[in-house]
Amino acid sequence: MKELSLNILDVAENSVKARASLTQILITEEGNKLTLQIKDDGCGMSEEVVKSVVDPFYTTRTTRKVGLGVPLLKLAAEQTGGSLTVESKTEEDFPNDHGTCVTAVFFKDHIDFTPLGDVVSSVITLIQGHPDTDFYFCHKTENGTAELDTRQLREILGDVALNTYEVIKWIEEYLLEQYRH
Numbered sequence: 190m191k192e193l194s195l196n197i198l199d200v201a202e203n204s205v206k207a208r209a210s211l212t213q214i215l216i217t218e219e220g221n222k223l224t225l226q227i228k229d230d231g232c233g234m235s236e237e238v239v240k241s242v243v244d245p246f247y248t249t250r251t252t253r254k255v256g257l258g259v260p261l262l263k264l265a266a267e268q269t270g271g272s273l274t275v276e277s278k279t280e281e282d283f284p285n286d287h288g289t290c291v292t293a294v295f296f297k298d299h300i301d302f303t304p305l306g307d308v309v310s311s312v313i314t315l316i317q318g319h320p321d322t323d324f325y326f327c328h329k330t331e332n333g334t335a336e337l338d339t340r341q342l343r344e345i346l347g348d349v350a351l352n353t354y355e356v357i358k359w360i361e362e363y364l365l366e367q368y369r370h
Contacts, residue, residue, distance in 0.1 A: 191303070191304075191306070192303065192304055192305065192306025192307065193225065193262075193265070193295075193303050193304065193305045193306055193308075194305060194306035194307050194308045194310065194311040195306065195311070196225075196258065196261065196262045196265065196293075197214055197225065197227065197308065197311050198311040198314060198315065199258035199262075200227045200258060200259065200262065200291050201214060201227055201229075201311075201315050201324075202315075203258065203259075203289075204227065204229035204231050204289070205231075205315075205319050205322055206231075207229060207231025207232050207233070207234075207288075207289065208231050208232050209229035209230050209231035209288065209322065210230055210322065210323060211229065211230050211322075211323045211324070211325065211340075212227065212228070212229045212315075212322065212323070212324050212325075213226070213227070213228040213229070213324075213325045213326075213327075214226075214227055214308075214312065214324065214325070214326045214327070215227075215228070215327050215328075216305070216308070216327070216328040216329070217328075217329045218297070218328075218329065218330045218331065219331070220331075221296055221297045221298040222271075222294065222295070222296060222297070223294070223295045223296075223297050223302075223305070224292065224293070224294050224295075225292070225293045225294075225295070226290065226291070226292045226293075227290070227291045228288065228289070228290040228291075229288045229289055229290075230287065230288040231287070231288050231289060232279065232280045232287065233277045233278045233279035233280055233282075233283070233287040233288055233289055234275075234277040234279065234289060235277075235279055238277075239275050239276075239277050242259045242260075242275060243259055243260065243263060243273070243275055244260065259273070259275065259291065262291070262293050263293070265293070265295070265301075265303045266293040266294055266295050268299070268301040269295045269296040269297075269299035269301055269302045270296045270299055271293065271294035271295045271296055272293070272294050273291070273292065273293045273294075274291075274292050275289065275290070275291050275292075276289070276290045276292075277289040277290070308326075308328060309361060309364045309365060309368070312324065312326050312337065312360075312364065313357055313360060313361055313364075316339060316351050316352065316357065316360060317351075317352045317357055318352075320350050320351040320352035322339075323338075323339045323340050323343070324337070324338075324339050325337070325338045325339070325340070326338075326364075332370075333367070333370055334367070335364055335367035335368050336367070337360065337363065337364055339351060342356070342360075
């Protein structure tokens with residue numbers, strides 16, 4: 190993918206499909222290192238499924254099509270000298286503490302570093318497409334932090350849907366304003 194923001198969108202969509210009520214998108218930039226973490230409280234995956242998600246050529250089943258989103262993110266991270274890990278706990282085995290965490294580490298000074306891209310649009314697309322799912326977004330840089338928590342918005346807005354035009358435009362301006370500072 191041409192931008193990491195598209196990988197974020199892809200992995201977060203998987204969280205929604207896994208019935209997550211909360212998906213956290215955490216980006217931390219320190220020096221030349223960028224760490225991207227997407228955590229959810231979805232149904233989780235078994236060790237076998239985690240292996241198939243990371244490696245598109247590994248599968249023990251013929252009925253399951255394996256997507257390329259996570260393997261492409263892994264490749265993008267490893268091309269910069271970084272890494273990708275996937276940790277997951279199934280709802281069946283951990284009824285009170287389940288979900289998945291995808292962590293990718295990139296080195297921004299590497300020639301093969303994929304630009305972060307338009308993260309604000311990715312976050313807005315997720316909220317607009319899944320107004321009943323909560324998202325927590327936090328991007329920390331040495332210049333400051335951009336942050337949004339839809340749970341707080343729900344408290345303030347009450348019954349107003351998060352995907353209404355006015356709310357989406359406000360979210361966009363709110364995030365862009367944080368990046369300007």
